[in-house]
Amino acid sequence: DVKVTQSSRYLVKRTGEKVFLECVQDMDHENMFWYRQDPGLGLRLIYFSYDVKMKEKGDIPEGYSVSREKKERFSLILESASTNQTSMYLCASRKSGGYNEAFFGQGTRLTVV
């Protein structure tokens, strides 16, 4: 089975801290995604990566950056955490090809205080 693993289920960080959310997939998928999930807003795309070292902004990239140095790992970075970044963060991966579904990690619940 495909496995997408996010490094933390719960995180509490202080305002202004630099925060790293890590995601690893074990199925050699080319595409990886970071979404943010908030009540009533569904899933909003922050960044995605077509392949290693490639990244594209999604719908809400402000305040975030990403890194993909290896195919299996896609990191989301909050350069200076703010309280409005308190949210559930979901990582997903997908084999390239339009009909392939995305596989999701368990999510990281981030609270910024």
Next chain:
Amino acid sequence: AQSVTQPDIHITVSEGASLELRCNYSYGATPYLFWYVQSPGQGLQLLLKYFSGDTLVQGIKGFEAEFKRSQSSFNLRKPSVHWSDAAEYFCAVGASGGSYIPTFGRGTSLIVHP
């Protein structure tokens, strides 16, 4: 640009009753369509997908969905709901071809009464 609308924020059904969750999409060509389920505190799991062929698609956990091009819809159905089906359901659409970026609806929360 593609978009997805799930008109119902919450749906409440009794256990054993039938279920239909609505999904409408906007896309110029034939889309790839997906339904995912999210249990509390978990990630999303694929229930079923459509990309061509038979417009009635069978999925896991007894769910099915029907693609209706004329109505731009991809509604999810289940003939008899179980209490364990209580969850958040997301419809998603992806452009056909290449490295599409899936667009998700806002989700429908299913509440099951005993």
